[in-house]
Amino acid sequence: MSPMVKRLSNFINLQPAEVDAVEAACARIFTVQAGQPIPHDPINAGSIKIIVSGMACRCKYLPNGRRQIISCMVPGDLCDTRIRTSRNGDQILQALSRVEYAAIPAPAFLRLCNDHPRIRDAVRWLAYIEEATLREWLVSLGQRTAIERLAHLLCELYLRLEAVKLVENNVCDLPLTQLELADALGLSPVHINRTLQDLRAMQFIKLAAGRLTMMDFTSLSNLAMFDPTYLHLPLSERAENAQPSAQWERSPRADLH
């Protein structure tokens, strides 16, 4: 089962025909090595990319050389559903590890959404969640301390990986280097290192060799003031144990554009 199918299944129960349509659209797989940019379009004029394996990020460079990582993409995430122009403002998509991705030409993607309204709705959810995630990162950078930011990011990525079944026994791959964590959180690499040590000393996580072990999610999320609502994940055991967020209807209303 492709990651996009898993991800869309977070929002709708895909019919067999829908699964087939998605799988067919994701047929063309490309690979890039860690650190490489993911080209805006490996096929022709405009394409939507879906991460199949590995992790990628969107980042922006300042003229003084500093880099800000804007967002992270995990398997099942769509990239560029809203990018309308080829020159998207020196924002680039970059692989954080070896990345496999599917590329769907824009026309084929439009067809997929037109032929399957429920898929279109789920894709809209993805775009909406991406924006909400961006806002949550903004809150982190503006209001959270170093250890809270780091804890928050780890909580988020952990749940997002869990949503596409990439967590096993509280362990998942997390290929970010400390330098990349630093650029994502607006901190120095040295400080990331020390803060990471604090989190380890508190017995909240283990993180080494690109693998994250979640030892105490509850404490970590309390420290981070992490409220997973914005991710709109399917209700897992974890979420069910917490207060139910039934306030969120699962079916998106007709969108305004």
Next chain:
Amino acid sequence: MSPMVKRLSNFINLQPAEVDAVEAACARIFTVQAGQPIPHDPINAGSIKIIVSGMACRCKYLPNGRRQIISCMVPGDLCDTRIRTSRNGDQILQALSRVEYAAIPAPAFLRLCNDHPRIRDAVRWLAYIEEATLREWLVSLGQRTAIERLAHLLCELYLRLEAVKLVENNVCDLPLTQLELADALGLSPVHINRTLQDLRAMQFIKLAAGRLTMMDFTSLSNLAMFDPTYLHLPLSERAENAQPSAQWERSPRADLH
């Protein structure tokens, strides 16, 4: 001429019929006082709001009481074009000054977009720019120093106000208190005060009693590493003097959803 018409005119040349349609849709005007929340829907189930005068912001509160201002809205800006649910994650819309706004019920807005494809395209541009602005704020909070952040925000708001003709002789209304600037930039009010004094001492700006005087935009934007491309403003004298950003086609391609 309503601010929404002015704003849309940044992207398309509105025909008389289109102007009329927009003006008609914006007929219902509401007012809130500074500091008040702007209700999600003053009419009925779901409505799009357009700032007519004054400024508003979207903000989020953390459980520890800290507040992050996510974005600022100036006259002509649309709010909630993408908000699909009524419980939008403790994110609230708040007036920064006395605000007049028009509220268009969702069905009427959909009709407006359907009847006038060029208006729909321009509205998409607005949503796209809003997202780009969010990313730019993220870069600010992550990578810019206090004085750079403040300079960047002032540059942005100044140009946005200019785009709707609210700048006269390099002066515009800017009703943000220092506390609000602090919450927008992730800094303490005290530090905002001192940083503001630095900018004044450098003769870059004057800011007092809710009015901003831009004395040296070039120096301010250099200090901020400000690149206005992301705002996609119409080419003004200022922009024409700089390198032309003709790379951006003005007409948005068919969007993917």
Next chain:
DNA sequence: CGACTATTTGATAGGACTCAACCTCCGTGG
């Protein structure tokens, strides 16, 4: 005039940065 909010100033503390060195792990090639 008094109450309130917004701004300003001073003093001190602390969180995060910088610089610099060292260590560890791996893949490469002599």
Next chain:
DNA sequence: CCACGGAGGTTGAGTCCTATCAAATAGTCG
């Protein structure tokens, strides 16, 4: 097989930017 080099991670010392606390001043509105 081991030396080498490079990338990523770790540690220490010192500094700086920004926060905090506290109090005074200015401005506003009834």
